[in-house]
Amino acid sequence: MNFEIVMNRQVIFGENKVEMLPGLLKWYGKKKVMLVSYPTTIGGFKRVADLLTSNGIEYASHVVTGEPDLKIIDGGRDKFLAEGCDCTVALGGGSVIDAAKSIGMLAVNGGCIEDYQMRGKEVTVEPPLFIAIPTTSGTGAEATKTAVVCNNNNHLKKSLYHTTMIADVVILDPTFTVELPRPVTSATGMDALSHAIESYVSLNASPLTEMYGLKAMELINKYLKRTCEHPDDLEARGAMMLASYCGGVAITAGIGIAHIMAQPLGGYYGIPHGDACSIFLPGAMTLNLPYATKKYADIAKALGVYVDGLSDEENGKKAIERVRQLQEEIGAPKCLKGYMKEVPDMAELVDIIKRTTGHIKCNPKPLDEQLMIDAFNMAMED
Ligand SMILES: NC(=O)c1ccc[n+]([C@@H]2O[C@H](COP(=O)([O-])OP(=O)(O)OC[C@H]3O[C@@H](n4cnc5c(N)ncnc54)[C@H](O)[C@@H]3O)[C@@H](O)[C@H]2O)c1
Ligand SMILES: [Fe+2]
Missing domain, CATH: 3.40.50.1970 (Rossmann fold)
Known part of the structure; x- marks a missing residue:
């Protein structure tokens, strides 16, 4: 190692x-x-x-x-x-x-x-x-x-x-x-969750980044909704601040397909970074599940939805469901469509990704044009 x-x-x-x-x-x-x-x-x-x-x-x-x-x-x-x-x-x-x-x-x-x-x-x-x-x-x-x-x-x-x-x-x-508006609270919380999950399954993950990633997931699972509903709850705000910090340490293991898409396309469509991460995260998890199945079962544990006796794949699916449920709970965006004025030119989008984040090699499912297109199409589903 x-x-x-x-x-x-x-x-x-x-x-x-x-x-x-x-x-x-x-x-x-x-x-x-x-x-x-x-x-x-x-x-x-x-x-x-x-x-x-x-x-x-x-x-x-x-x-x-x-x-x-x-x-x-x-x-x-x-x-x-x-x-x-x-x-x-x-x-x-x-x-x-x-x-x-x-x-x-x-x-x-x-x-x-x-x-x-x-x-x-x-x-x-x-x-x-x-x-x-x-x-x-x-x-x-x-x-x-x-x-x-x-x-x-x-x-x-x-x-x-x-x-x-x-x-x-x-x-x-x-x-x-405490004065952070609710839409920023929820968007930034989804950014932190994306850091935790993407870094945990990264091919460059280390025991250190995994430890920080799991801690971030546990905290976000427990406290993100609470900060959205009770903005002046200092215990919850502190927990989310710590979660964000832990996610930051974890993401030094490298970003995955959610961020590979969210960073350049968020810039292109003018979407706040956390909202863009929220939109791409569940699709990224679905695409990566067969390539990091055991790790997604660990993520299910950190998100409190692991069920004994189920296969790693089934538990991984539970983790994805929990992320979608959290999006619902806090009103985080799930779909790219609302941010677009016209039908996108896929070749242009792929070119933008290639010139910004396209060199990144640590996503569990190897990065190629098809993966970019699949991640994009999944982000277009309601
Ligand atoms: N360097 C990294 O490792 C890293 C990682 C992920 C994202 N980013 C980048 O960070 C940027 C996004 O940062 P962000 O998500 O923190 O949002 P932001 O800094 O852009 O702030 C979002 C909004 O929240 C408002 N705001 C912030 N704090 C507030 C407060 N306490 N009270 C009231 N309003 C407040 C701001 O005025 C702004 O309108 C993007 O450019 C993204 O690409 C960097
Ligand atoms: Fe991010």
């Missing part, structure tokens, strides 16, 4: 643990923060800005609207340098964390983000201190070395990564997710 895993240096979990931020920055000797966030009315911006100011720490703010693109990231690099920042703090979901991850890297490595995303430019300098404070529970971007970027020039949604781009410190403070 061979595997490698890249993990954060420090993970802090608990209500109001954001208050540790000034002390951490001071310990690292930082003078000016590049604070990357959503527009300042969302996601607790004022709380963090006040915390910095009242502790005598300067910051410059960079706002991310929508999912991060070349302009947002290159603009953030310019601001980081012009303001003389020496560290990056992300306060937001996957969009903000990925933007911040890229901005800090670019500030010291030079060039523009497209150089790294499309032209294979290598990261050669360690980015400055990067602290991530998630405000959604889904992407697990705080636990990964990967940034997903929308390219304004060719309209592809493609990842870039480097070992040193992972957040040094993560603060998982559930008080930041």
